Amino acid sequence: MKLAILFGGASFEHEISIVSAITVKGKLKGFDLSFIFCDQDHRFYLIDDAKMKAITFSRGEHLKMPQISLVKGGFEQRGMFGSKMHTMPILNLIHGGDGEDGSIAALLDFYAIPFIGPRKEASMLSFDKHYTKWLANSLGIKTLPFxxxxxxxxxxxxxxxxxxxxxxxxxxxxxxxxxxxxxxxxxxxxxxxxxxxxxxxxxFISGVKEYNLAGFSARGEITYSIVEEPQKAEFLDFEKKYLDFSRSSTVAEAEVTDGLVEQLRNAFRKIYTPLFEGALIRCDFFVIEGEVYLNEINPIPGSMANYLFEDFSGGIQKLLASLPSKKAIRVQYDYIHSISQAKGK
Structure with missing residues (x-):
């Protein structure tokens, strides 16, 4: 099964995206993978599988690799003797700006390229934490005052x-x-x-209980990950989260009641459906006095939250087989033709 991992981007999380892509590469067994790097100037490069190492990008070695361009249906590699098309679904693994703000989603939609990731509407509502609060509250999900x-x-x-x-x-x-x-x-x-x-x-609530839950929808059914209770001191700082982006070993499931698992899943389902169809997301929750509060939505979680799934590779296959389709609009010019005929032109 063909799949291209798109990573990099012009954002403060550029390097984190590189770490995520390298980690996910090792978790997707049985895929025919390609790797597309977006640099800080929004140029796309086709990266050799053997060169998928962090140092490739820090040393600028990607500049020697084929540069490709977005075209209808895929990416085009132009050469002296013609061009070559690369057509395959995309896994959007660009964290932060570009990847999670709706820019890449809009581009891929515009060029009719199938992709795993949040669509532009979902991106806008989850990228800005202010809007995320409004979304959660409109769905009846509690958030901390702010x-x-x-x-x-x-x-x-x-x-x-x-x-x-x-x-x-x-x-x-x-x-x-x-x-x-x-x-x-x-x-x-x-x-x-x-x-x-x-x-x-x-x-800031000291000692608050925090739980993470990831999932995706395929053929109308949500597949949930295990519930994780992240290990933290006072809060998950950048260093701890950075290490999370390279996690590949399945973590231990949180010791929680079946009732709490159901509460978390209910909140996740309200957030996910139908806004995040086509994406694998992770929601981070607080539990305060038995009540579930949404902390934030991760529309493109670090390393795709692979460590929360027993069969991550199989999950991506299921998601690929159930991507939402966008209805094609065919312009007929009927209105202009009718006006022209009425005027005798």
Whole structure:
């Protein structure tokens, strides 16, 4: 089964995407894999399987490999003696901007290329944590209270200490800080504003229970992963999440009741259906006093959350066989023809 892994992108999570692609490569047994790298200037390169190593990109060795371009139905490799088409479904593994903000989804849709990943509407609602809150609340799923601030309103925070400062449109805990007292605030805000124009302020709850659940829909049925209780200190910082992106061994299932598993699955199902059809996503939840709260949606989780599935490769095959199709529109020019005929032209 053919499949191309698309990775890289122009975002703060560019390097993380490379790590994810290398990890997923080792987990997709039985696939005829290709690798398409998007650099920071939005040029696409076809990467040799043997060169799928982090150092290939840090040293710029990808620049010696074939450059390809998006065309209707796939990617075109142009050469001195003609061109070659590469047509296969795409696994969108670009984290952060480009991959999760809807840009790549819109491009692939525009060029009629089938792909695994969130569609543009799902991307927009999950990439921006502010919008994610609105989505969850509209579905009856609880979230922590929050404030959204900009540079102009940074002095008007009313959330009591301690609280968390996070960029609204960034993952991997980049730019995230716990602020316990006023003396720490300005530095935390300066760091976060380096990455985004809008920040979220949320109360910090020490020792809160956190659970992760991934899944996808194929032929109308959701396949759920195991429930994971991530190991953390106070919160999952960048270093811990970065290591997560290279995880390939199945993790231990959380010791939770069947009732809580059902609560988490119900919340996941409400979020997933139908907005995320065609994607494998991971939802991160808090459980506070027996109530489930959505923390965030990972529309393209690190290493595709392979470590949460017993048969990750089989799951990707099922998902590929059940991708949503976009109805083709055929323009007939009937209206223009009727007007022309009425005018005798």
């Amino acid at each position: 404030e959204a601030i900009t540079q102009a309103t940074r002095s008007s925070i009313t959330t009591p200490y301690p609280f968390i400062v996070k960029p609204s449109c960034l993952g991997s805990s980049i730019g995230v800080s716990i602020v316990r007292e006023a003396s720490e605030l300005e530095y935390a805000l300066d760091v976060a504003f380096e990455f985004d124009k809008v920040l979220l302020i949320e109360p």
